[in-house]
Amino acid sequence: MNAVLTLARREMAATFDSPIAYIAGSVFLVVTGLLFFFGYDGSADFFAAREATLRPLFEYAPWTLAVILPAVTMRLVAEEKKSGTLELLVTLPVSDLQIVLGKLLGAFGFLAVTLAVTAIFPIMIATVGHPDLGAVIGGYVGLLLIGTAFLALGLLTSTWTHNQIIAFIVGLLLCVFFWTATDALLKLAFDRPPLALELLSFRTQFEAFAKGVVDIRNVVYFLSVTAVAVVASTYSLQSRHWK
Amino acid sequence: MTESSSLQSTAPATVIAVRDLVKQYDTKTALDGVSFDVHAGEIMGLLGPNGAGKSTTMKILTTYLTATSGSVTVDGHDAQVDAIKVREILGYLPESTPLYADMVVWDYLRYVGAMRNYPKAELDKRVAEAIRMVGLHEYVGFQISQLSKGYRQRVGLAQALLHNPKVLILDEPTSGLDPNQIIEIRNLIRELGKSHTIILSSHNLAEVRQVCDRVVIIHRGKVVADGTLDELEGRLASNHPIVVGLQLSSGTSKADAVAQLQGLPGVDKVLVSHDTQVPVPHTIFEIEAQDDLRAQVAAWAAKQGHTVLELRRKSMDLEGIFQALTQDNQA
Numbered sequence: 218m219n220a221v222l223t224l225a226r227r228e229m230a231a232t233f234d235s236p237i238a239y240i241a242g243s244v245f246l247v248v249t250g251l252l253f254f255f256g257y258d259g260s261a262d263f264f265a266a267r268e269a270t271l272r273p274l275f276e277y278a279p280w281t282l283a284v285i286l287p288a289v290t291m292r293l294v295a296e297e298k299k300s301g302t303l304e305l306l307v308t309l310p311v312s313d314l315q316i317v318l319g320k321l322l323g324a325f326g327f328l329a330v331t332l333a334v335t336a337i338f339p340i341m342i343a344t345v346g347h348p349d350l351g352a353v354i355g356g357y358v359g360l361l362l363i364g365t366a367f368l369a370l371g372l373l374t375s376t377w378t379h380n381q382i383i384a385f386i387v388g389l390l391l392c393v394f395f396w397t398a399t400d401a402l403l404k405l406a407f408d409r410p411p412l413a414l415e416l417l418s419f420r421t422q423f424e425a426f427a428k429g430v431v432d433i434r435n436v437v438y439f440l441s442v443t444a445v446a447v448v449a450s451t452y453s454l455q456s457r458h459w460k
Numbered sequence: 461m462t463e464s465s466s467l468q469s470t471a472p473a474t475v476i477a478v479r480d481l482v483k484q485y486d487t488k489t490a491l492d493g494v495s496f497d498v499h500a501g502e503i504m505g506l507l508g509p510n511g512a513g514k515s516t517t518m519k520i521l522t523t524y525l526t527a528t529s530g531s532v533t534v535d536g537h538d539a540q541v542d543a544i545k546v547r548e549i550l551g552y553l554p555e556s557t558p559l560y561a562d563m564v565v566w567d568y569l570r571y572v573g574a575m576r577n578y579p580k581a582e583l584d585k586r587v588a589e590a591i592r593m594v595g596l597h598e599y600v601g602f603q604i605s606q607l608s609k610g611y612r613q614r615v616g617l618a619q620a621l622l623h624n625p626k627v628l629i630l631d632e633p634t635s636g637l638d639p640n641q642i643i644e645i646r647n648l649i650r651e652l653g654k655s656h657t658i659i660l661s662s663h664n665l666a667e668v669r670q671v672c673d674r675v676v677i678i679h680r681g682k683v684v685a686d687g688t689l690d691e692l693e694g695r696l697a698s699n700h701p702i703v704v705g706l707q708l709s710s711g712t713s714k715a716d717a718v719a720q721l722q723g724l725p726g727v728d729k730v731l732v733s734h735d736t737q738v739p740v741p742h743t744i745f746e747i748e749a750q751d752d753l754r755a756q757v758a759a760w761a762a763k764q765g766h767t768v769l770e771l772r773r774k775s776m777d778l779e780g781i782f783q784a785l786t787q788d789n790q791a
Contacts, residue, residue: 223574234562301558305619308522309575310547458526 220311221319228323232289241285242331248281249274253338270348271339275356275427279419282328282364283396287388289327290371291381293320294454298379313454317447321365321372328364332357352429359426362439363419367392369446376453395419395442472500475627475657476521481530483516483681490516491527492681498627503653505672506661513681514661515555518631521659522552535626548576551620555631555661557612561605565596565615568604572619590618594648610641614648621652628652630660634667646671665781677785684785695785702749703733704757705770707742712764714743724760726751742769 232238252274297303306316342348371388378384396419415421422438425431476498483491491513498504508514519525521532523543532539534546560568569587578586591597594614599607604615613633620628633649634642649671652658662668668675669689677685677692685692708717714732721730726749733744747757754771761768 219577220575223571227571231560231562300561301554301556302560303558304519304524304554305552305558308524308547308550308552309572310544310577311575312544457524 220309221315221322224311224316224319225322225326228293228320229326231292232323232327235292237288237292238327241288242327242334245278245281245285245331246334249278249335249338252277271342271353271356272427272429274335274338275359275429278360279363279396279423282360282367283392284389286324286328286364286367287371287374287385287392290324290368290375291385291388292375293324293372294375294450295379295381295384299381307454307457314447314451316454317372317376317450321369321443321447324368324372325365328361328368332360332364349429355426355429355431358431359423359435362426362436363423366395366419366439366442366446369443369450370395373446373450373453376450474498475500475502475535476659477531477533478517478521479531481517481520481532482528483513483520483525484528490681491520491530493530494678494681494683495530496676496683496686498657498659500657501653502674503649503658503660503672505668505675506659506678507663507665507668507675508661508678509663512678514663514678515631517678518552518554518629518659518661522550522629523547548623549626551623551625551628551656553616553620553628553630553633556636557616559604559612559615559619562603564601564603565591565607566600568615569618569622573622576623578623586622586624590622593621593652594618608641610637610644613637613641613645617645617648617652621656626657628656628658630658632661632663634662634664642667677781679785701774702747702752702754702757703744703770703772703774704747704761704768705736705742705744706761707740707767707769709765709767712766717743717745717766720760720764721745721747721757724753724756726753726756740769742767744770746774 253271294303297306307313339348339353370391371384374388374391375381375384377387395417400418400420416438419439419442422435425435474497478497479495481491481494482489494513494517496504506514506517516525520527521534521539523539523546526540535549537545537549539546560571563571566587569590570583573583573586591600594617596611596614596618599611602611604612607615617630617633620630630649634645637645646667649658649660653671653673660671672689674688675685675692676683685695706717708714718730718732721727727747728750729748731746731748733746735741735743747753752773754773758768758771
């Protein structure tokens with residue numbers, strides 16, 4: 218466990234050492250800021266609306282996360298593969314699973330810090346109205362969960378290559394696919410998509426969170442996706458043994 | 461192979477036992493039945509040309525890779541079954557010294573120590589000790605990217621010996637360094653050899669001669685020799701040509717000299733290597749013979765009135781050694 222935390226600390230420091238963290242963080246804050254003040258079509262104009270809600274922010278923030286988080290995770294393993302430091306890392310007395318968890322936890326630190334900065338929006342609302350605190354917390358729980366799933370997918374693609382750009386692009390495609398393309402594809406393929414397939418979509422699973430409802434089934438879903446990506450990343454690291 | 465096992469001396473406890481290691485990449489066989497032992501306190505040189513299988517052997521020893529077949533035990537622990545335990549026993553410096561360039565030396569070594577689960581108080585002590593051992597104290601506050609190649613190498617060594625490992629595995633520890641740095645790192649390795657068992661790889665025979673107690677030579681994924689350098693050179697002595705630099709007495713042509721040398725008993729072949737002007741004009745001849753004929757050649761030159769400017773057994777380059785050894789094995 219110590220090794221996981223040590224690695225997470227080092228990854229978080231390295232993330233905040235690079236300009237990518239600040240670019241990604243700024244993009245997220247600007248986009249969520251626009252969503253907060255104007256809504257996605259101007260209909261939820263903060264200054265005109267009489268409603269104290271963060272719903273437009275919660276509904277559209279996952280889009281932004283799907284784009285910026287692969288940029289944060291792309292270096293996690295790819296950079297170490299390229300520079301050769303991976304060989305030293307995996308020959309330390311730690312398991313490959315510990316390495317994957319440490320790196321994921323480090324990236325999670327970035328996500329948590331970035332989301333914490335957006336707390337300024339509910340605080341602003343609270344100064345002028347009475348937002349539903351439960352709904353705000355529910356929304357943030359949802360963003361943390363879906364963000365972690367995106368991070369795990371990004372980490373997985375980073376284990377596949379020593380090229381960070383490829384890791385980013387494939388990670389981005391994977392995240393966007395899970396977020397929305399399942400919806401779009403399902404609608405193209407079926408008049409009424411089968412429930413099982415519809416449930417695979419991040420968007421379907423996130424709907425309740427955006428409304429401020431924490432449903433245990435949605436929680437389990439995102440944790441499961443994360444777990445699958447963690448296991449796949451571990452296998453990907455171990456694949457050096459049977460190549 | 462039988463030859464190599466017969467050369468193994470009766471030494472102290474075996475720390476590393478490599479048995480019939482085979483590593484098959486997609487289409488290429490990198491290792492084809494490599495076996496050797498390393499004994500406690502030994503500095504063992506793994507010698508071979510590029511692509512011979514040195515790095516692959518080390519990657520398997522350090523549990524980075526798994527062998528297709530065969531086994532490695534380190535201090536009684538199987539590298540495949542008990543990988544974490546083996547990693548605790550080993551310190552490893554991979555080829556070309558990969559380090560986190562963005563980290564400060566002190567922070568990096570603390571990070572490695574923390575990954576090795578040292579409690580906080582002991583951690584600082586261990587890091588300070590490693591820094592002292594490799595002579596990095598002036599650079600603890602530097603970012604790794606700011607260091608010269610030689611000092612980066614020291615950081616690499618420091619991380620490898622941070623936990624005072626029983627065994628150090630150093631993959632080409634002097635490659636890419638300038639001559640002064642090479643000497644410093646070699647001295648450091650010799651110093652470390654007093655308290656550690658070390659395997660180092662190299663394609664430089666002179667380096668192995670200076671640093672190592674024993675050498676295992678790998679060629680095309682097979683062990684072609686295993687023994688002390690004396691044993692090895694004994695095996696190779698018969699193939700050593702002699703180099704002689706002569707200022708010929710007046711009236712003797714090079715062709716005459718070649719003919720006369722050719723006539724000495726035991727000489728197989730004489731070649732004119734080249735002419736040189738330093739320090740005085742003279743000619744370098746190469747003489748191939750089964751035995752060491754230096755005394756006879758010197759006597760002949762004195763009798764003929766030639767001035768001998770140079771007379772030595774030609775030192776073999778690595779390629780020559782591999783040729784000799786592989787021919788040896790086939791014979």
